[in-house]
Amino acid sequence: MISKGLRWLRGGRSVSQRFPEGLAPWRVVGASITGSSHQRFGEPCQDAAGWALGPERSLIVAVADGAGSAKLGGEGARLAISTAIDHLTGRRSLGSGESHEKDLIAALERARSALASEAEDRGVDIRELATTLILLQATHDSVTALQVGDGSAVIEDNQNGITGLTKPQVGEYVNETIFITAEDAMDRVETTTHLGAPSGGAVFSDGLQLLALKMPEATPHPPFFEPLLRFVSTATDAQTTGEELRSFLASPRVTSQTTDDLTLVLFSRDDNLAANQDRSG
């Protein structure tokens, strides 16, 4: 069950779409690649990402990283994303600003129930479907994000430049994190709302953490994001843009730093796109 508007990203493929297309006023480009460590051990990519246009031309982005130690982590990640996005795109309206965080939490709850029934159907422990989840909703005047686990969401606006919306949730050990399948996940979920018109942003899985964030504070490293956000804001063709992002993630400069699965979704807002959108139907 996948909603019509959902753009999928998984297993090392980039999505093919043309700008401007149904997402106006947003340009979105994402890529997900299987880390070399997973390739070596013959494991599939356990990251997943998706995005869709929500009510009132808001943008919904979701990134999930299935647990490497869970047998079905990749499937858990994809199911969490499709369920959460279905829920968020199915709303009639955005409601007031105060409801945005609650809506993301409700989407997380849906995703958790979907994983629980999936585990039951398959007769497996829900931990086999363990995954992290980041949800982001951007509107014309605010951005709300929810996170369980690692990875991060950052945004850019004209006043403050690039700032972090969420931070990776890690334990003592660098590879330890929280999954939405954990019993206490609802107590550990973090939500943030940024008020102000976003010009762009990024959501990414933990594979990029050490390259994109200054640790241990986990603040975004602007020289990492600025070229990427410029790249998406000037993109004209989604397919070549997706391919270029993918080859960046697969380039030796990146893969010599990390061998984990990598997922990066970039977006920018361009109000001129909306006008074109109306023409192209």
Next chain:
Amino acid sequence: MAEAPRLEDAVEFAENPEPRCPCVLLLDTSGSMQGAPIEALNRGLKTFKDDLMRDPVAPKRVEVAIVTFDNEITVVQDFITADRFEAPTLECQGMTHMAAGINTALDLVQARKERYNESGVPYYRPWVFMITDGRPQGEMPDFVDLAAQRIQEEEATKRVVFFGVGVEGADIPLLSEIVVRTPMRLRGLNFNELFVWLSRSMHAVSDSKVGEAVALQPPGWTVPD
């Protein structure tokens, strides 16, 4: 439109210290290891180094320390990244002061974590990999019990992952009372394969994300019980 620079050239990375993946080899060098066993172990250590160097990230991430136990406890090598590690040639003599060795290994791990924390270096859960061909010898039973208790506590609080490997002649039932995880039994003197497995497991750990357990390749160098 002017050609935009390739992303690869335009994007700059944050400079963060490489996360570290500490591993203590806790090795029995008592008299009974004399001859073929210690020679095989020494060759295995060289294989360990070579195999770690084959990985793109392990040489900078995996930190190796070596503690030997016989009549004495010796820190042959304090933690050092795999790229700077040189395999030592170990010699053997005397009794099997295993419990004291366990304490030294766990102290070393604790001290290392403090160093990491002071310098803001992210790290993985440390491993202690104990290899023995015998049982504690020349130590009071209470002292051995305390060491076993310490392993239990540190495993329960996820401070360390402690593996026990028995070479032929090892008292496996007793070993399984000391370590929490089921001890593994080395097939013959297959140290080479053991260290290749350990190195691969460290590769897996050093770029993994684990929830509960480390997804390891099944060891091919063990004999079933």
